[in-house]
Amino acid sequence: xxxxxxxxxxxxxxxxxxxxxxxxxxxxxxxxxxxxxxxxxxxxxxxxxxxxxxxxxxxxxxxxxxxxxxxxxxxxxxxxxxxxxxxxxxxxxxxxxxxxxxxxxxxxxxxxxxxxxxxxxxxxxxxxxxxxxxxxxxxxxxxxxxxxxxxxxxxxxxxxxxxxxxxxxxxxxxxxxxxxxxxxxxxxxxxxxxxxxxxxxxxxxxxxxxxxxxxxxxxxxxxxxxxxxxxxxxxxxxxxxxxxxxxxxxxxxxxxxxxxxxxxxxxxxxxxxxxxxxxxxxxxxxxxxxxxxxxxxxxxxxxxxxxxxxxxxxxxxxxxxxxxxxxxxxxxxxxxxxxxxxxxxxxxxxxxxxxxxxxxxxxxxxxxxxxxxxxxxxxxxxxxxxxxxxxxxxxxxxxxxxxxxxxxxxxxxxx
Amino acid sequence: xxxxxxxxxxxxxxxxxxxxxxxxxxxxxxxxxxxxxxxxxxxxxxxxxxxxxxxxxxxxxxxxxxxxxxxxxxxxxxxxxxxxxxxxxxxxxxxxxxxxxxxxxxxxxxxxxxxxxxxxxxxxxxxxxxxxxxxxxxxxxxxxxxxxxxxxxxxxxxxxxxxxxxxxxxxxxxxxxxxxxxxxxxxxxxxxxxxxxxxxxxxxxxxxxxxxxxxxxxxxxxxxxxxxxxxxxxxxxxxxxxxxxxxxxxxxxxxxxxxxxxxxxxxxxxxxxxxxxxxxxxxxxxxxxxxxxxxxxxxxxxxxxxxxxxxxxxxxxxxxxxxxxxxxxxxxxxxxxxxxxxxxxxxxxxxxxxxxxxxxxxxxxxxxxxxxxxxxxxxxxxx
Numbered sequence: 001x002x003x004x005x006x007x008x009x010x011x012x013x014x015x016x017x018x019x020x021x022x023x024x025x026x027x028x029x030x031x032x033x034x035x036x037x038x039x040x041x042x043x044x045x046x047x048x049x050x051x052x053x054x055x056x057x058x059x060x061x062x063x064x065x066x067x068x069x070x071x072x073x074x075x076x077x078x079x080x081x082x083x084x085x086x087x088x089x090x091x092x093x094x095x096x097x098x099x100x101x102x103x104x105x106x107x108x109x110x111x112x113x114x115x116x117x118x119x120x121x122x123x124x125x126x127x128x129x130x131x132x133x134x135x136x137x138x139x140x141x142x143x144x145x146x147x148x149x150x151x152x153x154x155x156x157x158x159x160x161x162x163x164x165x166x167x168x169x170x171x172x173x174x175x176x177x178x179x180x181x182x183x184x185x186x187x188x189x190x191x192x193x194x195x196x197x198x199x200x201x202x203x204x205x206x207x208x209x210x211x212x213x214x215x216x217x218x219x220x221x222x223x224x225x226x227x228x229x230x231x232x233x234x235x236x237x238x239x240x241x242x243x244x245x246x247x248x249x250x251x252x253x254x255x256x257x258x259x260x261x262x263x264x265x266x267x268x269x270x271x272x273x274x275x276x277x278x279x280x281x282x283x284x285x286x287x288x289x290x291x292x293x294x295x296x297x298x299x300x301x302x303x304x305x306x307x308x309x310x311x312x313x314x315x316x317x318x319x320x321x322x323x324x325x326x327x328x329x330x331x332x333x334x335x336x337x338x339x340x341x342x343x344x345x346x347x348x349x350x351x352x353x354x355x356x357x358x359x360x361x362x363x364x365x366x367x368x369x370x371x372x373x374x375x376x377x378x379x380x381x382x383x384x385x386x387x388x389x390x391x392x393x394x395x396x397x398x399x400x401x402x403x404x405x406x407x408x409x410x411x412x413x414x415x
Numbered sequence: 416x417x418x419x420x421x422x423x424x425x426x427x428x429x430x431x432x433x434x435x436x437x438x439x440x441x442x443x444x445x446x447x448x449x450x451x452x453x454x455x456x457x458x459x460x461x462x463x464x465x466x467x468x469x470x471x472x473x474x475x476x477x478x479x480x481x482x483x484x485x486x487x488x489x490x491x492x493x494x495x496x497x498x499x500x501x502x503x504x505x506x507x508x509x510x511x512x513x514x515x516x517x518x519x520x521x522x523x524x525x526x527x528x529x530x531x532x533x534x535x536x537x538x539x540x541x542x543x544x545x546x547x548x549x550x551x552x553x554x555x556x557x558x559x560x561x562x563x564x565x566x567x568x569x570x571x572x573x574x575x576x577x578x579x580x581x582x583x584x585x586x587x588x589x590x591x592x593x594x595x596x597x598x599x600x601x602x603x604x605x606x607x608x609x610x611x612x613x614x615x616x617x618x619x620x621x622x623x624x625x626x627x628x629x630x631x632x633x634x635x636x637x638x639x640x641x642x643x644x645x646x647x648x649x650x651x652x653x654x655x656x657x658x659x660x661x662x663x664x665x666x667x668x669x670x671x672x673x674x675x676x677x678x679x680x681x682x683x684x685x686x687x688x689x690x691x692x693x694x695x696x697x698x699x700x701x702x703x704x705x706x707x708x709x710x711x712x713x714x715x716x717x718x719x720x721x722x723x724x725x726x727x728x729x730x731x732x733x734x735x736x737x738x739x740x741x742x743x744x745x746x747x748x749x750x751x752x753x754x755x756x757x758x759x760x761x762x763x764x765x766x767x768x769x770x771x772x773x774x775x776x777x778x779x780x781x782x783x784x785x786x787x788x789x790x791x792x793x794x795x796x797x798x
Binding site: 036039040043044046049052059066073074077078084085086087095097098102104112122123126130141144145148149156158159160164165168299302303306308309310311312314316317319321331332335338341346347351353355356378399412414415 | 416421457487513526529530543549682692694701720721723729738740747760798
């Protein structure tokens with residue numbers, strides 16, 4: 001029992017029909033939905049790579065600790081063997097080595113626990129990807145949207161919102177809050193014109209930055225040099241350059257020379273080549289550089305995932321009809337905010353006609369072919385048959401009010 | 416992409432890591448043990464003399480033996496090999512850089528923040544939405560928020576089997592609901608009637624029917640009759656022919672319908688536009704990435720293009736507009752170049768017809784069937 005009067009264009013009943021069509025489409029072709037799912041999983045490189053890089057980092061750090069402490073202990077023994085210790089001195093010395101080893105053991109145990117947790121996180125994410133299937137698809141997709149939103153908020157530094165969202169949906173294992181915190185520390189310092197945390201980060205990741213031939217550390221040192229020149233600490237600047245800039249001379253001589261030349265100028269120089277080096281936006285440039293290096297090391301995209309997916313979606317959805325006043329409300333591009341974002345993006349392209357019935361919002365294809373009224377307006381066979389059935393064969397065009405008999409309808413053949 | 420294989424590779428990594436870790440502990444223990452031994456020898460009997468130098472030299476020798484025998488370096492090397500194997504596997508199985516298709520255009524984050532806040536209101540996550548508005552410093556869309564707040568309050572009440580707020584809302588919006596062709600009010604009253612019948616008994620239910628169901632009598636007599644018959648089975652409705660009126664899924668369906676109507680009356684879509692746009696993005700991004708790869712050398716062209724050169728196939732649920740593509744010219748229909756129906760029933764765009772008819776002077780043959788027609792016989796179509 002349903003009270004039916006024919007719904008028109010924007011009514012919710014038509015929207016219900018769309019949902020039914022979508023559900024029917026999903027049920028009829030589950031394999032294509034699963035194919036799509038498999039394709040979309042391939043986009044999740046960052047999801048798996050970031051915790052793994054974190055895991056590798058812990059492993060490397062722990063290795064280094066072991067190496068350092070062990071070699072210190074062994075050389076400590078060698079020193080004692082070579083020196084002329086009294087019995088008490090020898091005992092004292094060996095005891096200190098023992099406690100050093102105990103300290104190492106403790107550190108290693110703690111490091112082991114951390115590594116274990118990180119490995120579990122990597123596994124949890126693999127399991128999460130595996131868990132996506134036809135039954136829980138909409139829930140899984142919902143989780144994905146939440147993950148994408150958390151990524152956005154962490155990058156924008158909206159930490160409270162991110163944490164609330166993580167807690168409300170139990171996303172702890174699926175997001176990388178600590179990684180972003182690590183980056184934030186360096187970025188905040190750089191924005192405060194401090195290079196120390198950034199340099200410490202470079203030291204932590206020395207080997208990998210070297211492998212990728214990164215000159216980020218060099219740029220940080222250059223900036224410190226400039227700051228010394230700005231404060232007119234020229235002697236200190238020169239000593240600094242000897243110690244920290246000279247090693248980079250072999251690979252970056254030109255840049256080195258250019259910056260060294262600032263010694264000859266003052267920070268309020270009008271000379272364009274050197275004036276730019278003193279400008280505060282050099283610090284912004286350093287922040288950008290850091291973000292790029294950081295994202296590259298961790299296997300993250302530079303832009304928020306949200307922007308990437310949103311741009312793709314908007315472009316795929318964008319048609320000239322979206323910007324018209326009668327654009328259906330179900331289209332995201334009927335909203336001003338979405339329209340604004342989509343303005344600079346390219347329109348989508350179709351190679352084949354895809355026609356949607358104005359009344360039912362269903363696709364007009366070979367199973368539901370389009371029918372033409374004498375005034376040129378087109379609706380789907382299903383919609384017009386229904387209308388005729390309820391109105392004694394009479395058709396009224398919902399957009400123009402034109403009235404005719406169903407016998408006056410003509411079928412259109414659209415490939 | 417074989418997730419099973421990837422998991423196995425990771426398990427190997429984890430195993431090697433544990434091995435390397437335990438080897439480290441082993442070596443530390445061995446070294447510690449030897450030092451303790453030496454200490455014991457040094458401290459042994461306080462009375463008897465001791466040659467500390469030789470004990471220390473002995474210790475040094477023992478440690479260097481441990482050092483050369485330990486498989487510490489070996490296990491670390493193996494671990495590193497497996498670590499880089501896994502990294503390579505990830506890069507091979509997944510797309511390592513999905514930002515290749517990103518365009519560096521003005522993507523105003525203020526707009527994005529506002530979109531996200533509205534999305535949270537839609538999902539009923541009001542405190543998260545407020546938190547975002549605060550942290551981002553964006554102006555709040557109070558109107559939208561209060562509308563959705565009202566909707567969620569009604570839905571929360573319905574979850575607790577309280578239909579009062581829902582009934583209030585439908586009676587306030589009776590006219591608009593009728594225009595939408597919705598019979599939500601009747602359905603709600605029906606549900607309420609059944610509830611009262613279950614709890615209160617015949618008299619209350621009858622009273623309710625007289626007050627609220629009577630106005631629907633003219634249009635829905637058969638439904639009212641069914642409900643009146645239910646009175647006979649008060650208290651044991653589940654054994655009556657009308658047991659389907661008690662199914663709990665009715666409540667969910669009704670909640671969904673109410674949501675749809677509510678959003679429709681607000682002029683909003685049922686689905687969150689952000690969800691739809693992101694879902695479209697997830698479906699379309701693989702194609703765009705392939706395209707970006709092919710065009711990798713032409714960055715300028717990529718940034719400046721006005722239309723995608725290839726179609727991005729999305730599911731039916733993303734088709735919101737009729738797009739006509741002329742089978743002859745492959746141009747999309749527009750105001751200047753509308754689709755035209757020929758007498759044979761085939762449809763071409765106006766420009767194609769103009770070309771075929773040599774600028775409307777002659778009759779022409781339809782490219783699909785041998786039927787002839789002239790420009791005057793063609794009618795413009797409106798999808």
